[in-house]
Amino acid sequence: MPTITQPYQTLLHTCEDGVATITLNRPAQRNALDMVMREELAHAVDAIRRDREVRVVILGGAGGAFCAGGDIGTMDADPSAEHARERMVRLLFTVEALITLDRPVIAKVDGAAYGAGLGLALTADLVLATPRARFCLSFLRLGAIPDCGTLYTLPRIVGLQRAKELAYSAREFNAEEARDMGIVLDILPPERIDAHARQIALAMAGLPAGALSTTKRGLNASLNSDLHTMMELEASGQGVARSSPYHREAVGRFLAKQAPRYQWPRS
Structure with missing residues (x-):
C-alpha cells in the first residue's frame, strides 16, 4: 500500500516503491492554484527534495483536470507591485525546485493545463496527456505576463517563434498539437495514463540514482553551456557512473547475452 506522507487540504501526496505522487486536489475548481495549494505544494516538493528514498515524481490533477491556472477568485485585492511580486516569488521557488530536482518528474495532463497549470506541466521531464488535455498560455487575456517558469521552459521546448505565438495569441491547443510541438511525449x-506513468516511473526508479541524476542535470544545463563544459561533465560523470555495481551487472548481462535489467515501457 502507498504511504500517505502528509494530510493536505488541497493535495494528495503518496509514496510507494520509490515513486512519489503529487495530485492537485481541488476538482471543483479544476485544481486552480489558491494560496493554500501553493503553500502545500511548496511543502510537498521540499519534502521530496530531502527524501532520498524518492527516485521519481509523478505530478497530476484530480477530477478530470490538471490545473486551470491561478485561482482568480481567491487572489488578494492588494494591487501593489511589491505585493504581487512577493506572491509570485513564493510560487516560483517551488517551480524552480521542480525544474532543478535531481530526479525525474513525470506530468500527467488530463483536461485543462492553463496559465500556471501549463507552467507546472512544463517543469516535468516527461509530459503524458490524454486526448481530453487542453493547453493554453492564457496570461495576456488577463493583462498578465507568462509566469510559473514558462518564459524559461517554453522557448526551450517549442522554439522562440512558436513560444511567442502561443504567448501573444493566448490560444488553446490540444494534446496532438502539444505533441507535435514537443510539449507532450505520449497521448x-x-x-x-495513470498505469503508464507509473510503469515509466518504476522503470526509472530502478536505475542508479547517480547516473540518472547526472544525465538530467547535464541535459538541463546543455542549452546554457558550451561544448568544453559539457565534455567535462560527461567525463567526470561517466567516471562515477561506471564505478557503480549497477554498471558492472549490466555489462555482465550484456556479455552473457542475457536480457537487460532495464526495459522502457511501451505506450
Missing part, C-alpha cells in the same frame, strides 16, 4: 486514453 494515452484516460483509463491508461
Whole structure:
C-alpha cells in the first residue's frame, strides 16, 4: 500500500516503491492554484527534495483536470507591485525546485493545463496527456505576463517563434498539437495514463540514482553551456557512473547475452 506522507487540504501526496505522487486536489475548481495549494505544494516538493528514498515524481490533477491556472477568485485585492511580486516569488521557488530536482518528474495532463497549470506541466521531464488535455498560455487575456517558469521552459521546448505565438495569441491547443510541438511525449486514453506513468516511473526508479541524476542535470544545463563544459561533465560523470555495481551487472548481462535489467515501457 502507498504511504500517505502528509494530510493536505488541497493535495494528495503518496509514496510507494520509490515513486512519489503529487495530485492537485481541488476538482471543483479544476485544481486552480489558491494560496493554500501553493503553500502545500511548496511543502510537498521540499519534502521530496530531502527524501532520498524518492527516485521519481509523478505530478497530476484530480477530477478530470490538471490545473486551470491561478485561482482568480481567491487572489488578494492588494494591487501593489511589491505585493504581487512577493506572491509570485513564493510560487516560483517551488517551480524552480521542480525544474532543478535531481530526479525525474513525470506530468500527467488530463483536461485543462492553463496559465500556471501549463507552467507546472512544463517543469516535468516527461509530459503524458490524454486526448481530453487542453493547453493554453492564457496570461495576456488577463493583462498578465507568462509566469510559473514558462518564459524559461517554453522557448526551450517549442522554439522562440512558436513560444511567442502561443504567448501573444493566448490560444488553446490540444494534446496532438502539444505533441507535435514537443510539449507532450505520449497521448494515452484516460483509463491508461495513470498505469503508464507509473510503469515509466518504476522503470526509472530502478536505475542508479547517480547516473540518472547526472544525465538530467547535464541535459538541463546543455542549452546554457558550451561544448568544453559539457565534455567535462560527461567525463567526470561517466567516471562515477561506471564505478557503480549497477554498471558492472549490466555489462555482465550484456556479455552473457542475457536480457537487460532495464526495459522502457511501451505506450
